[in-house]
Amino acid sequence: MAIDNNQLLRFTTAGSVDDGKSTLIGRLLYDSKSIFEDQLTAVENTSKKKGHDNIDLAMFTDGLKEEREQGITIDVAYRYFTTPKRKFIIADTPGHIQYTRNMITGASTANAAIILVDARHGVIEQTKRHSYIASLLQIPHLIVCINKMDLVNYDESVYDDIVDQYENLSSKLVIQDITYIPISALHGDNVVNRSENMEWYKGAALLYTLETLHISNDLNKIDARFPVQTVIRPQREGFIDYRGYAGRIASGVFRKGDSVVALPSGFSSKIKSINTFDQEFDEAYVPMSVSITLEDDIDVSRGDMIVRTNNRPETSQEFDVMLCWMSSKASQPRAKYTVCHTENLQKAMIKNVLYKVDINTYDRIKDQETFEMNDIGRVTIRTTKPLMIDSYGTNRTTGSIILIDDNTNETVAAGMIV
Amino acid sequence: MSKYYLNYLDELESEAIYILREVWAQFQNPVILFSGGKDSILVTHLAKKAFYPSKIPFPLMHVDTGHNFPETIQFRDDLIKELGVQLIVGSVQESIDNGRVAEEKGKNATRNALQITTLLDAIESNKVDCAIGGGRRDEEKARAKERFFSHRDDFGQWDPKNQRPELWNLLNGKHFEGEHFRAFPISNWTEMDVWNYIKREDIKIPSLYLAHQREVVWRNDSWIPVSEHLKLEENEKIETKKIRFRTLGDITITGGIESEADTLEKIAIEVAAMRMTERGNRSDDKRSETAMEDRKKQGYF
Numbered sequence: 001m002a003i004d005n006n007q008l009l010r011f012t013t014a015g016s017v018d019d020g021k022s023t024l025i026g027r028l029l030y031d032s033k034s035i036f037e038d039q040l041t042a043v044e045n046t047s048k049k050k051g052h053d054n055i056d057l058a059m060f061t062d063g064l065k066e067e068r069e070q071g072i073t074i075d076v077a078y079r080y081f082t083t084p085k086r087k088f089i090i091a092d093t094p095g096h097i098q099y100t101r102n103m104i105t106g107a108s109t110a111n112a113a114i115i116l117v118d119a120r121h122g123v124i125e126q127t128k129r130h131s132y133i134a135s136l137l138q139i140p141h142l143i144v145c146i147n148k149m150d151l152v153n154y155d156e157s158v159y160d161d162i163v164d165q166y167e168n169l170s171s172k173l174v175i176q177d178i179t180y181i182p183i184s185a186l187h188g189d190n191v192v193n194r195s196e197n198m199e200w201y202k203g204a205a206l207l208y209t210l211e212t213l214h215i216s217n218d219l220n221k222i223d224a225r226f227p228v229q230t231v232i233r234p235q236r237e238g239f240i241d242y243r244g245y246a247g248r249i250a251s252g253v254f255r256k257g258d259s260v261v262a263l264p265s266g267f268s269s270k271i272k273s274i275n276t277f278d279q280e281f282d283e284a285y286v287p288m289s290v291s292i293t294l295e296d297d298i299d300v301s302r303g304d305m306i307v308r309t310n311n312r313p314e315t316s317q318e319f320d321v322m323l324c325w326m327s328s329k330a331s332q333p334r335a336k337y338t339v340c341h342t343e344n345l346q347k348a349m350i351k352n353v354l355y356k357v358d359i360n361t362y363d364r365i366k367d368q369e370t371f372e373m374n375d376i377g378r379v380t381i382r383t384t385k386p387l388m389i390d391s392y393g394t395n396r397t398t399g400s401i402i403l404i405d406d407n408t409n410e411t412v413a414a415g416m417i418v
Numbered sequence: 419m420s421k422y423y424l425n426y427l428d429e430l431e432s433e434a435i436y437i438l439r440e441v442w443a444q445f446q447n448p449v450i451l452f453s454g455g456k457d458s459i460l461v462t463h464l465a466k467k468a469f470y471p472s473k474i475p476f477p478l479m480h481v482d483t484g485h486n487f488p489e490t491i492q493f494r495d496d497l498i499k500e501l502g503v504q505l506i507v508g509s510v511q512e513s514i515d516n517g518r519v520a521e522e523k524g525k526n527a528t529r530n531a532l533q534i535t536t537l538l539d540a541i542e543s544n545k546v547d548c549a550i551g552g553g554r555r556d557e558e559k560a561r562a563k564e565r566f567f568s569h570r571d572d573f574g575q576w577d578p579k580n581q582r583p584e585l586w587n588l589l590n591g592k593h594f595e596g597e598h599f600r601a602f603p604i605s606n607w608t609e610m611d612v613w614n615y616i617k618r619e620d621i622k623i624p625s626l627y628l629a630h631q632r633e634v635v636w637r638n639d640s641w642i643p644v645s646e647h648l649k650l651e652e653n654e655k656i657e658t659k660k661i662r663f664r665t666l667g668d669i670t671i672t673g674g675i676e677s678e679a680d681t682l683e684k685i686a687i688e689v690a691a692m693r694m695t696e697r698g699n700r701s702d703d704k705r706s707e708t709a710m711e712d713r714k715k716q717g718y719f
Contacts, residue, residue, distance in 0.1 A: 008426035289435035409592040
């Protein structure tokens with residue numbers, strides 16, 4: 001069956017309503033025939049009611065009543081489409097309200113980000129913000145779509161200028177892979193089908209680019225990390241002595257017979273078996289959900305991490321993170337929170353604010369004490385017990401944290417371990 | 419096994435198992451909301467995988483409208499027996515008898531909205547702190563905004579504009595007494611994915627999903643099954659058609675489609691060629707443009 005080899009690609013879109021982001025997504029869904037007739041009829045009816053001549057593609061992505069009424073996107077919405085080559089999940093993030101919070105949310109699991117640039121305006125402040133976040137979250141692939149080419153007569157020199165501007169900008173950021181595509185989302189040029197209006201562009205259309213991005217290496221296959229979610233002890237016939245550590249492999253590959261240690265205890269053992277349901281594996285890799293049993297009866301519980309003896313994460317109670325504040329309630333100096341890291345919850349304190357970042361200019365602002373909604377900066381965090389951490393740059397799963405406010409139980413911040 | 423990447427069905431499965439295990443670890447008293455439909459059957463199957471060789475460590479909860487397909491109830495009872503898990507039933511009929519809700523009146527009356535009260539009552543009386551549902555983001559526009567872990571206040575209400583951000587795989591299920599969560603392990607699955615997976619895993623589903631001969635009436639652009647609850651209107655006539663159901667809800671509102679797909683293989687092919695969403699045959703969603711959003715805010719599935 002063909003789907004045996006089909007991968008899942010998650011991407012996020014950044015851009016404001018004016019950049020034609022919703023129109024682009026609508027176009028992708030429409031031209032890839034992922035929109036159903038009843039959805040089309042509903043949008044046609046609403047378009048007519050609003051007095052539009054053509055169907056408004058942007059409406060396919062509006063979810064909530066207020067969003068449709070105001071023509072804005074409030075919250076991250078997820079869209080799905082499948083081509084014969086891949087399944088896609090789009091995290092459609094709003095352009096205006098709480099853009100940082102929402103874009104970070106959408107970007108946190110993305111393989112790729114599409115950054116929209118209006119061909120008439122080129123690289124603007126907003127492009128800088130979106131690019132900074134893409135870089136901060138280390139999204140492996142960036143696709144810069146220069147949109148509204150129809151409004152600049154499909155002019156190659158306009159495109160070249162913007163590519164130059166962006167190359168300049170991106171040299172200040174950490175971005176591994178950038179692709180540029182001139183498009184018109186409204187008319188469909190270079191979205192699903194190659195444009196006849198831009199013969200000078202020799203690259204692929206957006207959909208083909210998404211279908212062929214090399215994503216197998218986006219996950220860390222080197223450092224074996226297995227955070228334990230729960231312990232399975234069936235206590236039933238045939239499995240009396242079974243003690244399985246259930247979890248999702250965060251990175252790397254585990255094999256039967258591997259010498260491992262359980263952290264933080266440091267007890268060592270060997271992997272006896274790896275299974276999912278009744279299927280046994282000789283090896284298992286990120287991001288498989290499995291149960292692992294060990295040769296020795298050592299104490300392992302939720303929040304512990306099984307790793308290979310000769311490749312361990314750092315065990316630390318104090319570390320620096322790039323923090324993004326996501327709550328309307330500002331942080332207080334030396335405030336206490338619960339930090340959530342893999343399956344671990346610990347009391348923690350923001351010990352020190354090193355600097356905040358102006359994401360429009362990329363300047364560092366020193367002598368700051370509090371974080372407000374959408375602020376990003378570097379802080380030192382101290383926890384009551386050690387966490388098993390890697391840097392976010394090498395490991396998105398063991399390098400990320402969230403902070404929870406104990407008074408409200410809200411998630412107030414996201415952090416990437418430096 | 420040497421390519422070291424998963425195909426998308428395996429990745430979706432792994433994600434769902436991860437979420438189910440997080441529910442188990444973070445909550446005291448979770449249940450699976452079981453309707454007898456394919457999505458809740460799928461969630462139950464994934465839970466079986468997640469905790470193997472243990473049994474599913476929490477009960478199934480069924481909100482029974484009293485307007486069921488008999489096949490659904492039979493299927494439910496067989497599955498409960500096979501899995502050896504507990505079943506909790508919340509009865510809409512009881513809610514009506516106790517005066518908690520009043521039956522809708524008129525031609526298109528259904529018990530769909532009445533379920534909200536019964537569901538919330540059952541959650542409260544069983545001290546459920548997390549109800550696992552088979553909701554999928556591709557089903558309906560309001561559901562596209564759901565989190566994996568979705569907070570409900572102490573009135574069971576959803577506040578879609580003020581949701582906790584959900585980053586990476588870090589799920590925050592912290593809550594106060596009286597509040598609860600809904601968890602959606604198959605959020606990222608589409609109808610096509612569900613059928614491909616059911617076919618691959620050979621999961622048992624109610625025969626209603628397969629094309630069969632049935633007495634039906636043409637109403638609201640779909641084939642409504644004849645049952646004791648159906649009141650025939652003037653000009654409506656009973657016909658026998660080969661139909662199947664794409665979703666299973668109340669027998670009074672779930673329309674079938676004419677189909678020849680009587681095997682899982684044929685269903686997958688049919689779904690791939692479909693040009694209507696599966697909820698297009700659900701009259702509960704057709705009441706207004708925001709029918710689902712309005713119900714969800716109040717505490718619907």
